[in-house]
Amino acid sequence: GVLFNKGAGQHILKNPLVVNSIIEKAALRRTDVILEVGPGTGNLTVKMLEKVKKVIACEIDPRLVGELQKRVQGTCLANKLEIKVGDILKTDLPFFDACVANLPYQISSPFVFKLLLHRPFFRCAILMFQREFALRLVAKPGTKLYCRLSINTQLLARVDHLMKVGKNNFRPPPKVESSVVRIEPKNPPPPINFQEWDGLVRIAFVRKNKTLSAAFKSSAVAQLLDHNYRIHCSLHNTVMRKLKAEYISNVFNVHVSRTSTNLIKNCCLLSNTIEIPENFKIAEKIQTVLKNTGYSEKRARSMDIDDFIRLLHGFNSEGIHFS
Numbered sequence: 001g002v003l004f005n006k007g008a009g010q011h012i013l014k015n016p017l018v019v020n021s022i023i024e025k026a027a028l029r030r031t032d033v034i035l036e037v038g039p040g041t042g043n044l045t046v047k048m049l050e051k052v053k054k055v056i057a058c059e060i061d062p063r064l065v066g067e068l069q070k071r072v073q074g075t076c077l078a079n080k081l082e083i084k085v086g087d088i089l090k091t092d093l094p095f096f097d098a099c100v101a102n103l104p105y106q107i108s109s110p111f112v113f114k115l116l117l118h119r120p121f122f123r124c125a126i127l128m129f130q131r132e133f134a135l136r137l138v139a140k141p142g143t144k145l146y147c148r149l150s151i152n153t154q155l156l157a158r159v160d161h162l163m164k165v166g167k168n169n170f171r172p173p174p175k176v177e178s179s180v181v182r183i184e185p186k187n188p189p190p191p192i193n194f195q196e197w198d199g200l201v202r203i204a205f206v207r208k209n210k211t212l213s214a215a216f217k218s219s220a221v222a223q224l225l226d227h228n229y230r231i232h233c234s235l236h237n238t239v240m241r242k243l244k245a246e247y248i249s250n251v252f253n254v255h256v257s258r259t260s261t262n263l264i265k266n267c268c269l270l271s272n273t274i275e276i277p278e279n280f281k282i283a284e285k286i287q288t289v290l291k292n293t294g295y296s297e298k299r300a301r302s303m304d305i306d307d308f309i310r311l312l313h314g315f316n317s318e319g320i321h322f323s
Helices: 016-026 043-049 062-072 105-116 131-138 148-156 194-205 219-254 260-270 282-293 305-317
Strands: 033-037 054-059 081-085 098-102 124-130 157-165 178-185
Touching: 016 043, 016 098, 016 124, 016 157, 016 178, 033 043, 043 054, 043 062, 043 098, 054 062, 062 081, 105 124, 105 131, 105 148, 105 178, 124 131, 131 148, 131 157, 131 178, 148 157, 148 194, 148 305, 194 305, 219 282, 282 305
Parallel strands: 033 054, 033 098, 054 081, 098 124
Antiparallel strands: 124 178, 157 178
């Protein structure tokens, strides 16, 4: 038999009742292409191959790839299985309808966001996680486990805790309990730049029990936002100058005689460049935005998605950006 590498998160799901339950909750269709990460010896893979069009299994350990190939060799399932050998985090994801996986727990967070930012959209993912990680994914504002992971995942997807799985259902048993979670991406996604959003949320959740006023007083935060603000002003001014030049050129080429009044009026609108005063302090501007939006004394631990959307809009409308 194969010696499993616990350090690499190799804990094979051995209980057929749990395997069947996961497959049932995935609501697989005959026409589905399924992405599986960390198939191990194929207990879940083989059951899925009986129900779907194709399984793309991604495995980093060549020994387990050999075990999986042996298991389907010479059967009618072999031509429905595609095996990709390598690190899933360094690989472009293929097209798939659903993802079903007993993940190596150490890649949980990066893999979730790789999935959620993947296009085209997939229908859903049924994933096995370490229990505490699973509970963080579904945590609500004001609860102990609510964190940046919770709000970022819930911005992009609907997340449901499906079932608990005890450690004795695995070989070798892990040190922690597990849970199965269903993740369904929001389609269409919210009209938000995720890098900007995550930049704001990251600052707010560094100390989630602090007020936002205190969280934004960090010198590193001020330095970053000052740098971004100056870039924003510079880009804005460049665009405005270009628009102004194009506008004047177009007007003079078309109607010189009739547009002098409109030309003056529109040139004034287009000359709206941003000048940064010599004594400018970004820290003061940040605190003004927090005060004006009403979030100065709020704490990240109790703020929901709508709160952060309003706060991000407040910062952006003042030219403050997070990416």
